[in-house]
Amino acid sequence: MRLRLGRVSYLNCLPLYYPFEKNGFAEAELFSGPPAELNQLFLKHQLDVTPLSSIEYARNYQDLLILPDLSIAADGPVLSVMFFYRQEFSGRLQNIKKVGVTRESATSVVLLKIILKELFGADPQYVPMNLDIEFYRKTDLDGVLLIGDKALAGYYHLPQNLEVLDLGEAFKKLTGLPMVYAVWAVHRETCQKEPHKIKKLTELFFQAKNYSYAHWQEMVEFGSQKYPFTPEEIDGYLKIISHELSEREFSGLLEFYRRASKIGEAPAGVLVKIWREDDWM
């Protein structure tokens, strides 16, 4: 059986999946969707490997491993995890009372709570809903959390009466570290049953990343056919998104878990376990 592999449908995943999308992918069956949907499918064992919201790894860490050298991260501004708010709260974010949060996310909702509390002393009501940047015309919300391509579009075309807070930039200000939004997770059970397929998949991702970086402009052009952004916008955005999981990202991940646990959004003492070939083959 082929592995069932998730893909976040946003632009941020393009460098990891571009060669598969261009040339086809025999080793796995691809499922594309927003993060929250992939999280649910994966936790119900309907996906074998997927980019998983990093907070969901923390909540389920005992059953899971993380594939090496893969993430969706940014060391500072991220441009696509954004809190948009009414201009009247400019310089007084501590006064916001009611915030809408996209249902597509898991990690960024927790990140927003941490940032608003720790950096601004705000503790608003959070309302999950399906949202877009036009919220200020249609609702009484003070602000909204958007992620992915909707957030990126909002950043590139910010409506006049809104301000925006980049949550990656805010996390860096708070901790000095990169923020890890998603990791590639696999169930322990799958590592036991399908060690060779998991190994092959880690190799394919390694090659895919190298291929995309070596054919950057071609990938950017491909992206501009598929996503509603210009090649310049795609180039600028993908240069700040990191797909690494090196020591700095690792430290950022642990710091995020520590702060999430402090507000009751993650268990204490999360163990981050990376898949290694020698442990399973």
Ligand SMILES: C=C(O[C@@H]1C=C(C(=O)O)C=C[C@H]1O)C(=O)O
């Ligand atoms: C940087 C991003 O990271 C994402 C945010 C996620 C979340 O909030 O749960 C999950 C996966 C990533 O797609 C983004 O979506 O723009």
